[in-house]
Amino acid sequence: MKTVKTPARIRTALVIGGGIAGPVAAMALHKAGIEATVYEAGDSGGSGGSTKREGEDEGPSAGMTIAPNGLQALEAIDAADVVDAIGTPVTAMALRSWTGRSLGHLPAPPHLPVTRFVWRADLHRALDEEASRREIAIHSSKRLLDATDTGTGVTARFSDGSQARADILIGADGLRSTVRRLIDASAPKPHYAGTLTFTARAVGCQLPSTEGVLYRCFGKRAYMAYQIFDDGSATWFVNLPHREPMTPAEAQAVGAVEWLKRLREAFAQDRTPAAELLDATPESALLITGPAETMPPLQRWSRGRMTLIGDAAHATPATSGQGASLATESAVELARCLRDLPVAEAFKAYESLRRPRVDRILKHTTATATATSAAARTATPRPAGPLSRALRDAVLPVATKVGGGAGAVWGAWQFEHRIEWGEGVGEASL
Numbered sequence: 001m002k003t004v005k006t007p008a009r010i011r012t013a014l015v016i017g018g019g020i021a022g023p024v025a026a027m028a029l030h031k032a033g034i035e036a037t038v039y040e041a042g043d044s045g046g047s048g049g050s051t052k053r054e055g056e057d058e059g060p061s062a063g064m065t066i067a068p069n070g071l072q073a074l075e076a077i078d079a080a081d082v083v084d085a086i087g088t089p090v091t092a093m094a095l096r097s098w099t100g101r102s103l104g105h106l107p108a109p110p111h112l113p114v115t116r117f118v119w120r121a122d123l124h125r126a127l128d129e130e131a132s133r134r135e136i137a138i139h140s141s142k143r144l145l146d147a148t149d150t151g152t153g154v155t156a157r158f159s160d161g162s163q164a165r166a167d168i169l170i171g172a173d174g175l176r177s178t179v180r181r182l183i184d185a186s187a188p189k190p191h192y193a194g195t196l197t198f199t200a201r202a203v204g205c206q207l208p209s210t211e212g213v214l215y216r217c218f219g220k221r222a223y224m225a226y227q228i229f230d231d232g233s234a235t236w237f238v239n240l241p242h243r244e245p246m247t248p249a250e251a252q253a254v255g256a257v258e259w260l261k262r263l264r265e266a267f268a269q270d271r272t273p274a275a276e277l278l279d280a281t282p283e284s285a286l287l288i289t290g291p292a293e294t295m296p297p298l299q300r301w302s303r304g305r306m307t308l309i310g311d312a313a314h315a316t317p318a319t320s321g322q323g324a325s326l327a328t329e330s331a332v333e334l335a336r337c338l339r340d341l342p343v344a345e346a347f348k349a350y351e352s353l354r355r356p357r358v359d360r361i362l363k364h365t366t367a368t369a370t371a372t373s374a375a376a377r378t379a380t381p382r383p384a385g386p387l388s389r390a391l392r393d394a395v396l397p398v399a400t401k402v403g404g405g406a407g408a409v410w411g412a413w414q415f416e417h418r419i420e421w422g423e424g425v426g427e428a429s430l
Helices: 021-031 068-076 080-086 120-133 178-183 248-254 256-266 274-279 323-340 343-371 386-399 406-415
Strands: 012-016 035-039 063-066 088-090 092-097 102-107 115-119 144-149 154-158 163-166 168-171 191-202 213-218 223-228 234-241 286-294 306-308
Touching: 012 021, 012 154, 012 163, 021 035, 021 068, 021 120, 021 323, 035 163, 063 068, 063 120, 063 323, 068 080, 068 115, 068 323, 068 406, 080 115, 080 120, 115 120, 144 178, 154 168, 168 178, 178 306, 223 274, 234 256, 234 274, 248 256, 248 286, 256 274, 256 286, 323 343, 343 406
Parallel strands: 012 035, 012 168, 092 213, 168 306
Antiparallel strands: 063 115, 088 115, 092 102, 144 154, 154 163, 191 234, 191 286, 213 223, 223 234
């Protein structure tokens, strides 16, 4: 492995946001020889130094997948075992219509690491514990108010009155990023995508294991994805069309009892396991995540000594399955650039490395959603009509068998991305 020296002018970093991108960035920077400290807005809680993220409930937890490219990015910083220890394999994806008809069975690419399903709270806790093991500090209850770039460093000010200073500041603070606003006050804001999202962990649903298969069901009135595990528990995710936008607080105020009733009504005509999964979901397990939102591309990711990673820079739809993995890639690539180049050149190289790939995946996600009809799209306020459903159900089985098969729908190229940590970042990347 090639050894590179850390540029003398980049020794310390403030990482704002303790979700997934933040701890990963701190670990990558640590491996690059840069001291990084994470500042999380949420309150402390749990064990092992873990924190309760802003908006994260102590009860229900969202599930998510880490794709092969995300696992390979973690491997580059010796952290893939963190996900392996808590994850459940996702060996294939199956597509179903509301009638129960199979529209395709797509095995994962055999030459790559297997996608892992994880509970978000478990992943947060595991990343925090791994960061702590590497002697990386994560400070909770630190909501960023503003930051001053002096040209030689950045001073951050938090709502508790405290301050922190370092050579650079990295915004890993999500879709409603404060750092994004500091970098560009005119940056676009998230747009409502036409659906409300719900997820839950169902226990004892009395349904057989899907044996590693993640099912995506294009219902008559709503979309559901689910996976049933060997222990009888299951995870499900729903996009429910809703014409009028609702804030997360407004959606949560409706209450779990009412939402479960509406979801049962939405799936009442579907011949899929949706009804059984909803019946096996107690009200306390329902996570009302609120509106699905899209984020227009940003004109700039960096300014001076501040830059963005993860959803703060390039948010992806939840149905893409790439949000956490792309955030992990960006965190690792940014650390490589900062390891090898001065600040301005590092940020420029980082963007040139990441933008084309991120843009391509976003375009692929949009194209795939279009190909699977309006019922699969998070951007439409209406479910597919009879003609659209018939067209989709006729086209999808053919599309999954020709033109690349599983690779065409999964987009195998996006999984094959591998970061070579030992390779230096030079002028060719600028």
